[in-house]
Amino acid sequence: MLCLGIETSCDDTGLALVEDGKLVDSLLSSQAEVHAIFGGVVPELASREHSRRLGPIFDSLLARNRLTPSDIDLVAVARGPGLLGSLLAGVAFAKGLALTLGKPLLGVNHLHAHLLAAGLDTDLKFPALGLVISGGHTELYRMDGVASFLRLGRTLDDAAGEAFDKVGNVIGLSYPAGRGVDELAQLGERGKINFPLPYIHNDNLDFSFSGLKTTATKCAADLRIEARQAREKRDFCAALNEAVAQTLLIKAGRALDRHPDLDTMYIAGGVAANSAIRAAFEGLMARRKGRLLMPSLKFCMDNGAMIAFAGYLLAREGYFHGLDLEAIPRGRMIPDDMRRDQVGALKDD
Numbered sequence: 296m297l298c299l300g301i302e303t304s305c306d307d308t309g310l311a312l313v314e315d316g317k318l319v320d321s322l323l324s325s326q327a328e329v330h331a332i333f334g335g336v337v338p339e340l341a342s343r344e345h346s347r348r349l350g351p352i353f354d355s356l357l358a359r360n361r362l363t364p365s366d367i368d369l370v371a372v373a374r375g376p377g378l379l380g381s382l383l384a385g386v387a388f389a390k391g392l393a394l395t396l397g398k399p400l401l402g403v404n405h406l407h408a409h410l411l412a413a414g415l416d417t418d419l420k421f422p423a424l425g426l427v428i429s430g431g432h433t434e435l436y437r438m439d440g441v442a443s444f445l446r447l448g449r450t451l452d453d454a455a456g457e458a459f460d461k462v463g464n465v466i467g468l469s470y471p472a473g474r475g476v477d478e479l480a481q482l483g484e485r486g487k488i489n490f491p492l493p494y495i496h497n498d499n500l501d502f503s504f505s506g507l508k509t510t511a512t513k514c515a516a517d518l519r520i521e522a523r524q525a526r527e528k529r530d531f532c533a534a535l536n537e538a539v540a541q542t543l544l545i546k547a548g549r550a551l552d553r554h555p556d557l558d559t560m561y562i563a564g565g566v567a568a569n570s571a572i573r574a575a576f577e578g579l580m581a582r583r584k585g586r587l588l589m590p591s592l593k594f595c596m597d598n599g600a601m602i603a604f605a606g607y608l609l610a611r612e613g614y615f616h617g618l619d620l621e622a623i624p625r626g627r628m629i630p631d632d633m634r635r636d637q638v639g640a641l642k643d644d
């Protein structure tokens with residue numbers, strides 16, 4: 296089964312092919328340079344760029360693998376959550392393809408796909424705890440199977456990546472600043488600056504990073520970090536890394552305490568590339584004698600491969616969508632509207 300995956304939920308246009316669960320090829324066109332001067336993604340520009348880029352990327356993906364559109368058995372597309380205009384560009388492209396090729400269509404939950412992407416490199420294991428940490432989302436899930444996700448917690452305001460991006464911007468790094476903050480943090484000293492851990496004194500599994508964003512921004516202004524020596528900037532970034540990592544760790548540890556049958560944990564999303572977060576979660580699962588699964592670094596970020604792979608997993612279980620598939624923006628629950636045909640489930644070749 297050759298599955299095409301289409302990712303356009305934010306500012307990266309990603310297309311990939313997965314055959315019987317194995318990655319064939321993946322292309323990603325980043326719009327970072329388009330949005331960098333604005334310090335964040337401009338939705339109108341993002342959707343326009345997706346529409347402009349999708350066709351040529353699709354053509355080169357097929358051409359460089361010597362394939363034709365009729366070789367595709369399934370068209371999977373990120374249907375949300377994300378920026379509505381961006382999602383619509385991908386969903387419309389996917390519907391057009393599925394209709395012309397007479398092949399099934401599958402709308403994939405972008406956040407579930409982030410977590411399932413670990414399966415591109417290793418065997419997936421359920422039940423598990425999943426943490427998606429990206430520029431737009433910070434969500435905890437109980438995962439009981441490829442189509443069985445129960446949301447346990449979410450951010451009440453900003454995502455972890457938003458905190459990295461905005462604070463990084465204040466200290467002179469360009470968008471998206473998470474990676475730049477992390478690179479400086481790795482050269483800095485922990486404990487020189489300390490930020491209070493946000494929203495941990497409660498008994499829930501939700502997050503809130505807006506307070507940390509404000510505290511860190513104010514601290515950067517008070518200490519005039521942008522104009523300071525490199526050493527102070529590095530220590531500041533190490534403090535930000537540490538505050539985000541420890542906060543995530545506390546809530547994930549709490550979730551594991553409440554679900555003692557879970558000994559596997561997945562972390563995914565662009566922010567999962569963060570060195571302090573990776574180290575913190577490796578430590579957590581080692582202490583708990585459990586397993587930490589995460590996608591390889593390049594599949595932590597938004598990409599088409601995770602959509603193609605999630606599409607493959609779902610189609611194998613008989614799931615599909617009709618042309619009434621809707622794109623769902625951030626903030627709205629993704630409906631549980633997949634149809635299922637176990638007899639007609641797509642099979643490996």
Ligand code: KG4
Pocket residue numbers: 305428429430431432455456457459460471472473474477564565566567568569570595596597
């Ligand atoms: O998953 P992703 O590619 O796109 C969204 O769905 O948002 O995540 C992008 C986010 C950005 O906020 C970026 O700054 C952040 O991931 N990011 C990092 C690191 N690498 C990327 N944040 C912290 N440390 C990193 N190493």
Ligand code: ZN
Pocket residue numbers: 405409429430564565596597
């Ligand atoms: Zn994402």
